Amino acid sequence: MTRLSELGESHVLERILSHNRSGSQVIIGPGDDAAVTAVDGNLVSTADMLVENEDFTRTWLDWSRLGTKAAAQNLSDVCVMGAKPHGLLVSLAVPNSTEIEDLEALFAGIVAEAARAGEALGCEIPIIGGDLSSSGLIVVAITALGTVGGSGTGTAASSAGTHGSGAAITRAGAQPGDSIYLAGTIGRAAAGLDLLFAGVDPNADVGQDDPQPGTSLTELINTQLAPQPDYAAVLEMRAASAMIDVSDGLSTDLGRVAAASGVHACIDRTALQELIDPLLPAARHLVARSSGTQAAGSTDKAEELALHWVLNGGEDHGFVASSAQFDTPPVGWRRIGEMRDGSGVTLDGAPVPTSGFSHFGK
Ligand SMILES: Nc1ncnc2c1ncn2[C@@H]1O[C@H](COP(=O)(O)OP(=O)(O)OP(=O)(O)O)[C@@H](O)[C@H]1O
Numbered sequence: 001m002t003r004l005s006e007l008g009e010s011h012v013l014e015r016i017l018s019h020n021r022s023g024s025q026v027i028i029g030p031g032d033d034a035a036v037t038a039v040d041g042n043l044v045s046t047a048d049m050l051v052e053n054e055d056f057t058r059t060w061l062d063w064s065r066l067g068t069k070a071a072a073q074n075l076s077d078v079c080v081m082g083a084k085p086h087g088l089l090v091s092l093a094v095p096n097s098t099e100i101e102d103l104e105a106l107f108a109g110i111v112a113e114a115a116r117a118g119e120a121l122g123c124e125i126p127i128i129g130g131d132l133s134s135s136g137l138i139v140v141a142i143t144a145l146g147t148v149g150g151s152g153t154g155t156a157a158s159s160a161g162t163h164g165s166g167a168a169i170t171r172a173g174a175q176p177g178d179s180i181y182l183a184g185t186i187g188r189a190a191a192g193l194d195l196l197f198a199g200v201d202p203n204a205d206v207g208q209d210d211p212q213p214g215t216s217l218t219e220l221i222n223t224q225l226a227p228q229p230d231y232a233a234v235l236e237m238r239a240a241s242a243m244i245d246v247s248d249g250l251s252t253d254l255g256r257v258a259a260a261s262g263v264h265a266c267i268d269r270t271a272l273q274e275l276i277d278p279l280l281p282a283a284r285h286l287v288a289r290s291s292g293t294q295a296a297g298s299t300d301k302a303e304e305l306a307l308h309w310v311l312n313g314g315e316d317h318g319f320v321a322s323s324a325q326f327d328t329p330p331v332g333w334r335r336i337g338e339m340r341d342g343s344g345v346t347l348d349g350a351p352v353p354t355s356g357f358s359h360f361g362k
């Protein structure tokens with residue numbers, strides 16, 4: 001085990017970049033003052049960081065999964081714009097006492113998730129540069145770059161959303177009459193977060209003899225620590241009028257689409273039930289732990305908690321899209337509601353307050 005303080009910055013870089021892959025669009029990669037890439041189309045760029053104690057804690061820290069999460073939350077944003085990613089800039093601030101092997105695991109996690117996304121989207125996504133600094137708290141900041149509107153480079157074609165958007169799918173194109181679709185999951189990462197905060201043993205018996213795939217306590221926790229967006233689903237959503245990744249919670253993120261598009265998003269409670277049900281064992285376990293009993297009424301509370309995770313939990317990086325082009329949902333998507341005239345978000349007609357995550361608490 002070698003600490004970063006025992007290696008110079010250039011040796012640290014050499015070790016971590018040994019995990020990187022090359023990309024055919026890279027003209028100049030890491031090593032010069034800036035990277036140069038050959039691109040075809042309009043540039044799509046996004047930045048997202050993970051900050052210790054705000055986005056993860058040292059108690060749960062697994063460097064490889066931290067890398068997965070940092071890459072996933074950025075690639076998800078590029079992908080839902082209908083763009084193809086072609087490079088990542090990775091900026092890191094870590095304590096001097098960090099072991100180089102941990103930093104290598106972080107990089108390997110980033111590279112592995114970029115490879116998973118690249119495979120799903122048919123592109124190469126190398127790390128093209130970044131920055132290193134020393135800090136008491138761990139910060140992983142990634143900038144992801146991609147393109148839309150080139151000669152066949154986009155991942156999905158937007159219909160109503162293309163006007164003035166350079167062929168990107170924005171939050172602003174939803175129309176009354178569009179169906180609302182979800183790809184991937186919502187609520188699992190939030191359940192995982194509550195399990196982590198409560199210090200629940202992931203192997204605790206919660207009466208799930210045969211849990212649905214992805215819903216054991218370990219898997220819920222893993223969705224929080226290392227979300228796996230369904231990038232390929234975006235390729236199936238060929239006629240989205242608007243699209244967003246759910247990072248802050250459905251209530252907040254669908255609310256953003258409704259506000260940007262000037263429509264009313266109506267969610268159908270029945271359609272959410274199959275997302276709620278698999279979360280009930282974890283919810284019952286947490287409710288019973290907090291009340292110290294298996295008292296009557298806890299079933300209602302568990303249902304309430306699971307619904308809360310599904311409506312307000314972000315970080316699974318599920319994708320929400322609107323479209324009027326499909327009779328049956330495209331592969332990987334489920335219909336969860338409809339856009340109508342008006343504003344705001346409702347669940348079976350009842351207003352859904354915007355209760356997703358906000359960094360500044362409000
Ligand atoms: N410091 C900043 N400077 C300039 N623009 C910013 C800054 N922080 C956020 N933004 C912009 O504000 C918008 C909302 O940011 P946010 O991080 O909430 O993105 P998001 O896509 O809604 O969430 P997520 O990144 O979790 O998917 C984005 O367009 C982002 O680029």
Ligand SMILES: Cc1ncc(C[n+]2csc(CCOP(=O)(O)O)c2C)c(N)n1
Pocket residue numbers: 048049053054055056057073193247248313314315357
């Ligand atoms: C220790 C700890 N506290 C709270 C949370 C919850 N959390 C943090 S960021 C975020 C939304 C996406 O943020 P952004 O919009 O910046 O991408 C959520 C739901 C967590 N994961 N870990």
Ligand SMILES: [Mg+2]
Pocket residue numbers: 077244245246247
């Ligand atoms: Mg987003």
